[in-house]
Amino acid sequence: MGRNKRSNNKQNSGKRSQTGNWKEIEKENIKWETYYKQQPIFKDDQEFETFKKFCKEGLPLTFRFTNGNNITTDNSRQKEILNLFKKDILPHLHNVEYEDEVIAAPVVIPWYETEEIHDILWQYNISKTIIRKKEQFKKFQQFLVMENVLGNIARQELVSMIPPLLLKVKPSDKVLDMCAAPGSKTMQLLEFLHASDDASGFVMANDADFKRSHMLTHQLKKINSPNLIIVNHDAQFFPKLFSGGDNRNFMSFDKILCDVPCSGDGTMRKNVNVWKEWTIQGGNGLHQIQLNILKRGLKLLTTNTYTEDNQLIGNEARLVYSTCSLNPIENEAVVAAAIREFNSDPYNIKRGLKVRLLDSSKDLNGLKRVDGINWWKVFNRDAEEIAEYDENNEKCAKLSKSMWPPTKEEIEEFKLNRCIRVYPQLQNTGGFFITAFEKYKVGVENPTKKVKIDEKTEENEEEATVKEADAVSTAATEPVKKSRMPRDFNEEPFIFLPSDHEVTSKIIDYYKLNANFPQDTLLVRNASGEPVKSIYYTSPIVKDVIQTNESRLKLVFSGVKMFIQQSAMKTVPDQNVADINSRFNWRIQNEALPHALKYMDLDTNKLIFKTSNSEFIKLCMHHNFCKYEELYKLEPSFKEYMQKVTSGGCAFIYFDRKGTSEDVKENLMFPVWLGKNCLNFMINKELQQELLYKLFHLSMEEIKALQEKESAKAKAKSTPTDAKPVESTEEKEETV
Ligand SMILES: C[S@@+](CC[C@H](N)C(=O)[O-])C[C@H]1O[C@@H](n2cnc3c(N)ncnc32)[C@H](O)[C@@H]1O
Structure with missing residues (x-):
């Protein structure tokens, strides 16, 4: 190129x-x-x-x-x-x-x-x-x-897309993204997790920076994954987690991404400030925290067990370490030190546990890359090359022994050439460093009593580490500028509703959700634990992780908003407050509709109106409030439908679009609010824009003009009696 x-x-x-x-x-x-x-x-x-x-x-x-x-x-x-x-x-x-x-x-x-x-x-x-x-x-x-x-x-x-690809995430994996913000790689991990319809695993996205962990929420919300948990921990001391509620078991992660904080000198093409700010001390100063995060990741990683004749039993677990720096001190030196420390730790030796680098040379066919290096030079902040570490040499102040290259024997063992280096000139990109690890043991596991005792000891050690981490708070070398934590971190608790909750039962009854609907994974986010405004859902495994680790996890976000209590605050010009509030008013959020529809019978459910009439959809899309009389003229069957759903506030339009195999067309579903004389598609304005462009070929200028005209019309019509102020931007964006 x-x-x-x-x-x-x-x-x-x-x-x-x-x-x-x-x-x-x-x-x-x-x-x-x-x-x-x-x-x-x-x-x-x-x-x-x-x-x-x-x-x-x-x-x-x-x-x-x-x-x-x-x-x-x-x-x-x-x-x-x-x-x-x-x-x-x-x-x-x-x-x-x-x-x-x-x-x-x-x-x-x-x-x-x-x-x-x-x-x-x-x-x-x-x-x-x-x-x-x-x-x-x-x-x-x-x-x-x-x-x-x-x-x-x-x-x-x-190049930033490479690390998640090398993790090879499967829908059943338990995935940890240790340094996740702003979340571009987490987004990929979620895509792989949802590559099949039955994702039984989850992705836990973590960032130590409180504000950035909220930025993650903003980024990842649009994926609408019920299999996502966002947390806010220092990855060096990431807590040990459990699954299984009261019968708790240690939960290791099958796939871990350590995309650690780094000097970022591979991003100079994008972040020009790196030119001005780069120093030797920058990379040197990050080495220890990078190593600590990697070591913690290796600890939490699931062990691959091999038979004596080298056959892997079960699925392969792996950890990917990556940086957007080309500095060996932040890369090969960290990787080498992690292998050295792990493989010589008596605790791991006793259990037959080892780590090694995986060969990725056959992966990502077509990606131009260069092998990792086995030796490099170490410089101190004054740019003096230091041949070897000597703790008594003041020139080694602020340097650590782990920065130096491996010995001859270690070179054989570590195989640092398996690391991947990508340079800008190879295929006109940024620079990146990536490598994949596995933790393994040879010999089939034998869960004897002795092992159980060991696990208990390990658990105690872990508890101590985590408590220590909490007490230590922010280390002096910590590169993350921590914003102040709120006093009560989990300001909005995540409370799962009992499966027989009255509101859930009403919702199931109203929408005719079948017996497979997972009503026990619905949750609310308020201290009362009662459904007030929104009900979210998670996957079963996410519920288990959240509930089992309630006291350990600094939870930032989880769950997809599924049901929203529609109230008179919505601008529906032809209704009054009492009328709206007297109806069943839990509507399904647009993004959760595909999920909810899995539990509804598309052929018999009376709430679903099916059409392939694009003129009908066009009219609905063009106007915020679409008069029934106009719609009946275009689609007489809609009138029959309306006679059957008079009592309900909410219905769906299913737009059955016929595409050919080369020209695939997604079937579209929209939640709809039915007023007295007109209906309102409950989609946000960004989606409305896309659909007007995609379906009806309007230009962006035409779309914007249309949206402005419609909102001016709605404003003119609404009166204090039929439209209370909208409560939040989020709420406001839900309707067109
Ligand atoms: C290279 S960025 C991650 C980029 C991210 N993986 C992506 O693809 O969008 C490193 C992140 O690590 C976070 N971080 C720094 N120190 C950390 C620590 N001790 N524990 C966890 N996260 C940390 C930073 O806040 C930053 O968001």
Whole structure:
């Protein structure tokens, strides 16, 4: 792939000076240059110069079509949006001229695919600054933004997508993402978990920074996964968890991602401040915390058990360690130290436990990479090379022994060449370091009494570590700037409803949910434990983890909002408060509808109105409040339907769209609020925009004009009696 001449140095390239002008950041750093030239990474100065040249350029744009929002095996949405891109957008990106040069069209990255879709990931060799600024890319830009907001397209740096791929997550896995914010990799982990309809595992996404853990919530909410738990712990002391309620068992994780905090010198193409801020001490100062996080991850990882003749029993568990830095002190040195410490720990030796690096050379076919290195140089903050560690040498102050390369014997054992290094010049990306570990033992487990006693001891040791961690609070070397924790961390408790709760029974009865509906995994988030405004649902395993570890987990978020109590505060101009409140008023949230419909009989349920009449849908989509009289004219069967559902406040429209096998079309379902004279589709304005574009080919300008006109109309009609103020932005966004 050609380099990106146009993605010039201006991308994100500075800060406003005091005079208000943008100041260019100079893309030079002599300390960085000298340091990397001395490491055995590039074969000569010329190779370094090529590397540096790429580091100075802006990054190409990469985007992935996700099955993110669509948490079932049915990937029809993913396919439809991909087709839309190929038909509607891609032709306009062929032979685009910019500044007298022809820009090559976006290309597919071959090493990211699912069994069914081979063109999920695309790279376009032009910087996002230019895409944002230039008129010829406007439609493409609007498409990206629109689908990104809905979670259908992920815009993520190419190399940052590698670590989750190497984890090989399966739907039954218990996954821990130790340093997860802002959540782009967690999003991928969730996609893999939901690759089949029956995800029985879960993803626990953790970040030590309180604010960033909430940022994670914001990012991951759009995935609508009932198998997600977001927590806020220092990963160095991540608590030991249990499953099984009162009969609690230690719960290890099958897949762990340690995407640790790092100096970020692989991201210079995007984060230009790295040019200004990079120091030797930056990487050195992070080494210990990176090692601590990795060690904790290895401790929590499920052990792979092999027979004497080297056959793996059961599924393979693995841990991936990654950084967006190319510095060996943050990479190979951490990996080597973790193997060294784990394999020489008497506790592990006694139990026959070891760790080793996995061979990933056959994975990700087509990804250009370079092997990890076996030796490197260690420099102190004054850029002096220190040949070996000596605790009495003051030049070694702030350095630790674990930073030095392995011995000859260790090189044999550690196989650091199995680590993956990706450099910007290899395929026009950022830089990344990735490696996969397994923890293993040879010999079939024999759960004797003795082992049980050992486990008990281990449990006590763990309890002590966790308590210690709580007491230590923030370590001085901690790179995370911790925002103050609220006094009562779990401000809004997560309380599961008893399965025979009155409201749940009414909901089941009203919607005719079948006996398989998991009514015991519904929860509320308020101190009273009663359903007041919203009811969420989780998967059974998530409920078990939350309940069994209530006192150990600093829970930030879990559950998908499923039922919402519709109240008179909604702007329904033709009704009065008493009328709305006298009805059954628990409606199903749009995002949870596919899940709820699994428990409803689509053929016999009277609440579901099925149509393939696109004019009918068009009218509903075009207006916030659609008069029945108009709809009856378009679809007489709707009148019959309305006669059967007069008592209910909520119904569904099922839009049965016929697509061919090449032109897949997702069937769409919408929750609908039925007023006295008109109906209201309960979808947010972003989804409305996408549907108007996707189904009826309106331009973004037309859509925005339409939305403004409709909201002005609604405002003019609403009066204090029929429309109480909307309580929160979130609530406000639920309707169109
Ligand atoms: C490289 S970023 C992670 C990026 C993330 N995996 C993604 O793909 O979006 C590192 C994260 O680690 C968090 N962090 C720093 N120290 C931590 C610690 N001791 N425990 C857990 N998280 C930590 C930071 O707040 C930051 O969000």
